[in-house]
Amino acid sequence: MIKRKGKQVRPMFVFLTAKMLGEITPKTYDAATLVELLHTATLVHDDVVDDANERRGHFSVNALWKNKIAVLVGDYMLSKILLLSLEKNNPDLLEVVARSVKEMSEGELLQIEKAKLLDITEEIYFDVIRKKTASLIATCCESAALSVDRKDIRQTMKQFGEYVGIAFQIKDDIFDYGTPDKIGKPTGLDIRERKLTLPIIYTLNNSTPEVRKELINILKNKNDQSKSIQRAVELVNKWGGIKYSYEIMLEYAKKALNLIDNLPENEAKNSLKLLVNYTMNREN
Amino acid sequence: MIKRKGKQVRPMFVFLTAKMLGEITPKTYDAATLVELLHTATLVHDDVVDDANERRGHFSVNALWKNKIAVLVGDYMLSKILLLSLEKNNPDLLEVVARSVKEMSEGELLQIEKAKLLDITEEIYFDVIRKKTASLIATCCESAALSVDRKDIRQTMKQFGEYVGIAFQIKDDIFDYGTPDKIGKPTGLDIRERKLTLPIIYTLNNSTPEVRKELINILKNKNDQSKSIQRAVELVNKWGGIKYSYEIMLEYAKKALNLIDNLPENEAKNSLKLLVNYTMNREN
Numbered sequence: 001m002i003k004r005k006g007k008q009v010r011p012m013f014v015f016l017t018a019k020m021l022g023e024i025t026p027k028t029y030d031a032a033t034l035v036e037l038l039h040t041a042t043l044v045h046d047d048v049v050d051d052a053n054e055r056r057g058h059f060s061v062n063a064l065w066k067n068k069i070a071v072l073v074g075d076y077m078l079s080k081i082l083l084l085s086l087e088k089n090n091p092d093l094l095e096v097v098a099r100s101v102k103e104m105s106e107g108e109l110l111q112i113e114k115a116k117l118l119d120i121t122e123e124i125y126f127d128v129i130r131k132k133t134a135s136l137i138a139t140c141c142e143s144a145a146l147s148v149d150r151k152d153i154r155q156t157m158k159q160f161g162e163y164v165g166i167a168f169q170i171k172d173d174i175f176d177y178g179t180p181d182k183i184g185k186p187t188g189l190d191i192r193e194r195k196l197t198l199p200i201i202y203t204l205n206n207s208t209p210e211v212r213k214e215l216i217n218i219l220k221n222k223n224d225q226s227k228s229i230q231r232a233v234e235l236v237n238k239w240g241g242i243k244y245s246y247e248i249m250l251e252y253a254k255k256a257l258n259l260i261d262n263l264p265e266n267e268a269k270n271s272l273k274l275l276v277n278y279t280m281n282r283e284n
Numbered sequence: 285m286i287k288r289k290g291k292q293v294r295p296m297f298v299f300l301t302a303k304m305l306g307e308i309t310p311k312t313y314d315a316a317t318l319v320e321l322l323h324t325a326t327l328v329h330d331d332v333v334d335d336a337n338e339r340r341g342h343f344s345v346n347a348l349w350k351n352k353i354a355v356l357v358g359d360y361m362l363s364k365i366l367l368l369s370l371e372k373n374n375p376d377l378l379e380v381v382a383r384s385v386k387e388m389s390e391g392e393l394l395q396i397e398k399a400k401l402l403d404i405t406e407e408i409y410f411d412v413i414r415k416k417t418a419s420l421i422a423t424c425c426e427s428a429a430l431s432v433d434r435k436d437i438r439q440t441m442k443q444f445g446e447y448v449g450i451a452f453q454i455k456d457d458i459f460d461y462g463t464p465d466k467i468g469k470p471t472g473l474d475i476r477e478r479k480l481t482l483p484i485i486y487t488l489n490n491s492t493p494e495v496r497k498e499l500i501n502i503l504k505n506k507n508d509q510s511k512s513i514q515r516a517v518e519l520v521n522k523w524g525g526i527k528y529s530y531e532i533m534l535e536y537a538k539k540a541l542n543l544i545d546n547l548p549e550n551e552a553k554n555s556l557k558l559l560v561n562y563t564m565n566r567e568n
Contacts, residue, residue: 073389099363112353
């Protein structure tokens with residue numbers, strides 16, 4: 001678990017938000033620790049969920065030790081997180097954290113339910129990613145505000161985190177189709193798993209009946225045929241699904257930045273803006 | 285979930301313990317609700333863990349919808365439980381509940397780890413079942429005492445629940461070998477899954493080297509051979525593993541009942557004793 005620690009983007013959102021709004025307190029550290037542990041616990045359970053064999057270059061807990069252990073380790077981590085927050089005697093923090101566990105699992109379940117129907121609207125897509133990804137980043141920014149006694153701006157920062165999280169997930173979903181300049185290397189994993197994300201949802205709803213039919217046939221085809229995955233990526237690109245997704249992503253990033261526009265300028269605010277821009281431009 | 289509700293033994297322990305010690309309060313209802321929800325959530329995750337196809341006559345969530353959904357539904361339930369207890373503003377309850385989630389996952393992980401070695405001692409076995417089963421029943425009785433403002437007897441009731449839980453799990457483990465009078469119908473599931481429980485641990489350590497070798501060969505054999513499972517059951521029975529387990533089970537039940545012996549007699553205390561005896565004599 002420790003070896004495969006990622007970019008730790010979530011704790012960065014906690015620290016920068018807190019620093020932008022006031023002076024970092026021990027509660028800020030508690031919040032940063034909790035969100036990162038929570039993120040790690042959900043990744044462990046995600047190993048079961050997605051049956052992924054490899055994550056970030058290290059073999060997943062699942063591949064090494066099977067499903068049962070991944071479930072138990074995730075549960076163990078969740079209970080430890082809970083006990084830690086009880087120790088800290090910080091019920092506000094505990095509540096925002098619990099709420100994001102609930103929303104994340106709801107989001108994933110909604111996605112699985114809707115994917116079966118192959119008939120997902122943009123509205124449902126945004127509902128899914130708001131819950132499964134954006135809620136935790138919203139928690140980062142909300143708990144950071146609470147940690148520096150800024151209840152007055154708690155809701156704004158939660159909204160800020162939600163917009164950033166939505167942009168973040170759209171970026172992830174675009175990656176699956178390759179970037180515009182590296183369109184040749186898509187992973188196509190979402191298509192294989194029949195996960196309908198913004199690029200393909202847009203294309204299904206904004207192309208010809210023939211293209212729609214071809215895409216649906218590819219999605220329904222359970223065989224792992226690289227050629228048809230490649231074909232789907234081409235169609236989505238040709239009919240503007242990727243370009244559209246980029247535009248929406250940037251729109252959400254802008255909505256987020258607008259929310260903090262009126263806050264006093266300082267170094268942390270600048271870094272927070274850079275972090276938002278980084279998440280939009282990252283290459284992995 | 286609702287359709288397959290079981291015997292609801294755990295809430296019964298909560299209500300009877302509370303009633304024995306005082307007057308039932310709204311906190312007693314909260315505790316009873318939480319432990320039953322928690323038990324259900326762990327059963328859902330258990331569906332992944334044990335890959336069981338059927339539980340109590342209904343198809344498991346896992347068999348119907350696959351692993352990923354079982355994990356997510358379990359997580360969702362755990363977070364709802366957490367949010368419920370936060371709403372109730374009852375940090376004591378939250379802490380005992382969180383501690384039992386932690387202990388249950390630790391117990392299961394310990395069991396998996398040790399099972400690989402095929403070299404489990406009675407000491408480890410008791411450590412496993414104390415954590416994976418007895419901790420939740422201990423939580424029932426402890427939180428019941430807290431719910432009627434009887435902090436003075438909190439530790440005693442926790443210990444009572446732990447002894448009952450240990451006896452309860454030994455009973456479950458004996459079932460796997462069939463009962464003495466119905467020895468012909470063992471499920472042998474634990475042997476198949478290489479789970480070492482008290483009857484076979486005793487036999488491994490208290491028979492001849494030849495019997496030990498034969499049992500280990502059966503355990504190592506991954507093929508699902510009904511005949512060798514039947515042979516293992518016969519050996520365990522012949523060498524006294526089942527009789528011994530019964531004795532230990534009764535010992536723990538007695539230790540539990542001794543703990544409440546000095547408490548004032550009342551109807552609830554009587555029912556609690558009957559409940560303990562029922563768990564020892566139940567046929568399923």
